[in-house]
Amino acid sequence: MKVDLKWCDLKKIGDTKFVNSMYMWTFAVPLLVKAFEYVEDEKLIFQIFQQQLPISTSLPFSWSMFYFSALFLALGNLIYLLKCPKIIKEHPTYQSYVNEGKKLKQLGPYCDDISFNWGKLAEEIEHKNEKIKLAKRSIKTIGSVVNEPEIDVEDPIHYFWPMHEFGDVKFPFYRRTCTTFFIVGFTLFGIVALQNLWAVVSFLIAKT
Incomplete structure (x- = not known):
């Protein structure tokens, strides 16, 4: 099934704070990975309440997935910002056009x-x-x-x-590309969310 969202639909996604915040993670995650390269041990041991807590310095799979999720969402939003017609981006309704006195x-x-x-x-x-x-x-x-x-x-x-x-x-090509990037990004983020949810549930089950 071909998904072909219009620019008004893509605007609702691209203007959300969630999607706009993904640019930060595309830079933050590689910096964290680079910082871990200077740590010789694969695990760091922290002493908390007289208990040893090992922290892995290798990049977890969920973080890798989250990085690509952020990357696809950021790329989709970039296409939206560059190619979405100005009349759609600036005025989703006629009322907003009139309200600016145009x-x-x-x-x-x-x-x-x-x-x-x-x-x-x-x-x-x-x-x-x-x-x-x-x-x-x-x-x-x-x-x-x-x-x-x-x-x-x-x-x-x-x-x-x-x-x-x-x-x-x-611009149908850019609309479809933007749509595809958003779908892939949200799908990867959903996988990460499910992984984390399962980890929490598994931890709670193990404690009972």
Whole structure:
């Protein structure tokens, strides 16, 4: 089954604090491994409450898995940051666009970012508006009423959503790559979480 998330879905993942924090671990884990290279013994012995506690200096498998989980999630987030259309990244809804006081002309850079055919859409809106005007003029002669209001061609809402929907499926290769990296990253993290859960359960069972 092919998983093909849209940019709006990937934004919900990429903007989470959990995914954003993974960049730190891609640097932290190798530094820890490098530090352990200078420790000659494979185990360090700590004395805690008159009990010896051995700590392995070799990289545990779960840490290796966690490193690759962080790496895939960080790479997926990097693709999202670089390739997600600006209109999706900055304005998930029309309300957020309006709240920033943006008008029709501010859609220009977003249009250029995804190579959207602005001229074709403007012609379609103008043509639809002309049909409404013509219908009103024609029906007035026979005393009927047309309830459909005329279109304000300067209202950005007529351009925002078509552009938003176009951008949501733009760059399919990068969307699928980003999706794949996120899936692999979360899968590896899930394995680590299950390993740690099993270790805790096993420890508790052994103590009973």
